[in-house]
Amino acid sequence: MITATNLTKNFGRFRALDGASFHVGDGEAVALWGANGAGKTTAIRCALGLLRHRGSVRIGGVDVRRDPRAARRQVGYVPQELAFHDDLRVIETMRFYARLRRVQRERIDESLETVELARHARKRVRELSGGMKQRLALALALLSDPAALILDEPTSNLDAAARRDFTALLRAQKRSGKTILFSSHRIDEIEALGDRVVGLDQGRISFECAPGELVRAADLRCTLQVVVPSEQLDEAMRVLRAGGYAASRNGSAVYIETLADRKAEPIIALGAARISVRNFDLSADDHSAQLSGGES
């Protein structure tokens, strides 16, 4: 459904995409994974024909550069930064985009019902919460019942509850057969929605894997902060190092580097050595805490 071949994009001297190629099959949900600046948003913007690029993107067999309108007609788009005309009401916004997409008015009500926004139709866009705006973006993306959805970090600006609700909406769309290309740096989101993950690193495809293999494929690590009794600190360090963990200490805390999906293992190892773990947390400045979906 969506095929990108040798996508290359420069911003001045900075190469944001460097020969990236990926494919999203019909009905498949593919996640573009990568840290900030890896090229996820650039890849999506190239796919939509918003950025001039080298290489090609085909959507439903249509080259985005040659016939951007026909290519974009086949997709609904949810951007990372939501920007609508804030002075319009929800229903007016829906009508405007319905006219642009040449969609019957009945679809407006259906789309609003799908995202549970029908009762807010008279509200002005500026009065909506972040979660509601995100649902409005999805309603707009679904207006023409397109075959594919392209979503850029769809839940990055949402709180935990709104994120859960929105992911459920997307899963329903996936079940209905929609092809989905989305960018994310959240493992929980990728596991809930994705069939496959395409990893981007400095504009290049660094790996492709199943969602369950992402932690190992991307070698995602996090730092655990574990508090143990001071008299057991030395023993804890010995046990951890013997178990192959990179560990260091600071006061009564031990810092342990571990794979993001194996956080319990060092704690279990300490317990097996009869070391009392009083508390544990992800290190506050740990970037990978975000990658692993942690709230800390």
Add this chain to the structure above:
Amino acid sequence: MTHIAARMIRIAGWAAPRPLRFSVRTVEVFARKELRDALRNKWFALYAAAFTLLALALSFVSMGGTGVEGFAGFGRTAASMVNLVILIVPLMALTAGASSLAAEREQGVLSYLLAQPVTRLEALLGKYVGLAVALIGAIALGFGLNAAFLAIRGGTGQIGGFLTLIGAAFALALAMLSVGFLISACVRRQSVAMGAALALWLVFVFLGDLGLMGSALVMGLQAPDLFHLSLLNPLQVFKLLAMGGLHASLDMLGPAGVYATQTYGGALGWLLAGVLAVWIAAPLALAQLIFARRDVS
């Protein structure tokens, strides 16, 4: 040779020429939205109100000054209206055009709009048409109330010249709107676009006139040079066209006017209208070229 050209095109990252796909309906959707936004824009409303009130004031003053009600009311008012149009219409059109793309680009709305199944040409033309209708409506309102006032007071004479003035004012508005769109296509921030529009307005209104006079004195320019140089300023072209419509000759504008009348004769009006048409089409075409080639962030 063809192979080398194809290779150069590939290296430069250019795409092969695409067939022009264009939907009037999509243009209309954008135009309606732009018209609605313009009518809700307080700056636009302020300019339009100022233009209308000043136009009414001019008609009142010119009728009062005749001493005999209605005598040559249209001609006298039209002559005063030329200067009012030169001041206000370019300001309205330049600022409206300059903020059209730049504002939505800065808000991020433009990127979302262009992610829809529309082309950039449709978006640009739709916005242009919407703003053009709003501008022409505002100018027509000013002239319409002006004419109604004169008609009620029994004004007569030179209705043809008055209509020429209205047509020329419409053309000037469209030309300045095109220049505004060109500014908007070139800059990313709305504040920069508005600054550029105001600077250009000053250049057209004041520096254009004073610069021409100064150049004539310093460089000893002859009448033909003066006339041809004045064609570079759309405001001067409008003035020549409007005055020509009102007076049948441009002799009252001095040697340059005499030269224009003697050289071009009956074709002068068409020449001036053609120059204004170029001022409408060329900046808009250039704006589209730039808009179509730039990334939308």
